[in-house]
Amino acid sequence: MTEHSIDIAALRREYTRGGLRRADLTAEPMALFEQWLKQACAAQLPDATAMSVGTVDADGQPYQRLVLLKHFDSEGMVFYTNLGSRKATHLAHNPRISLHFPWHALERQVLVLGRAERLSVIEVMKYFHSRPRDSQIGAWVSRQSSRISARGVLESKFLELKQKFAQGEVPLPSFWGGYRVTINAMEFWQGGEHRLHDRFLYRREEGGWHIDRLAP
Structure with a gap:
């Protein structure tokens, strides 16, 4: 030992x-x-x-x-x-x-x-739209518990979705x-x-x- x-x-x-x-x-x-x-x-x-x-x-x-x-x-x-x-x-x-x-x-x-x-x-929608906007976008980014190749995958996806949802309300996933x-x-x-x-x-x-x- x-x-x-x-x-x-x-x-x-x-x-x-x-x-x-x-x-x-x-x-x-x-x-x-x-x-x-x-x-x-x-x-x-x-x-x-x-x-x-x-x-x-x-x-x-x-x-x-x-x-x-x-x-x-x-x-x-x-x-x-x-x-x-x-x-x-x-x-x-x-x-x-x-x-x-x-x-x-x-x-x-x-x-x-x-x-x-x-x-x-x-109930979920009410809470979701009370979250900070970046947290709302973050919910879209990750297929939680699935395998990913690198952190960069998450970061690039976040930037992509931040641009996609730049106008208006972030929809509930x-x-x-x-x-x-x-x-x-x-x-x-x-x-x-x-x-x-x-x-x-x-x-x-x-x-x-x-x-x-x-x-x-």
């Missing part, structure tokens, strides 16, 4: 920013998520809305990638993507999905389990859309001293949410 200059087994620290107690919990998870997200934004964490999206392919191989959360409410959490992407292909045959928010600086994590449903064209994740379970993790972390799991049940404390 190759020797490494960094002894990663020895890297550790204490989690001391505070605990999470049952008295701190809200009746439903989205209210607590909103509190934590506001605190992450107030702390100016880089990409506070970034979440790891987990999907599974037809062979059962899990995949993860970082995606930005763009909306949330009592109906679920929303993100947008190319509908020809790897994640979209996975969700077409298996809509079960996991989301993970890693707020390391606050010693917090949030895990979401649910099902992804395609957004309507009206037919291959670009979004998903709403309806939530079945949500876990809140707060780091604790001596590795005695606090974990609470909300599970959707008939009539409301059931909350369990989990061992760290």
Whole structure:
């Protein structure tokens, strides 16, 4: 085995920013998520809305990638993507999905389990036209997850489309859309001293949410 200059087994620290107690919990998870997200934004964490999206392919191989959360409410959490992407292909045959928010600086994590449903064209169009114009053009450039020979292919295509759409509104690509994740379970993790972390799991049940404390 190759020797490494960094002894990663020895890297550790204490989690001391505070605990999470049952008295701190809200009746439903989205209210607590909103509190934590506001605190992450107030702390100016880089990409506070970034979440790891987990999907599974037809062979059962899990995949993860970082995606930005763009909306949330009592109906679920929303993100947008190319509908020809790897994640979209996975969700077409298996809509079960996991989301993970890693707020390391606050010693917090949030895990979401649910099902992804395609957004309507009206919802997608409303968001698409709220994006910066170059981002709208960028959505046209890439067949996400397909193989390309070089970055120059993307850059030349972007310039070509920027000229093509120089006048008027950038149309919504037919291959670009979004998903709403309806939530079945949500876990809140707060780091604790001596590795005695606090974990609470909300599970959707008939009539409301059931909350369990989990061992760290």
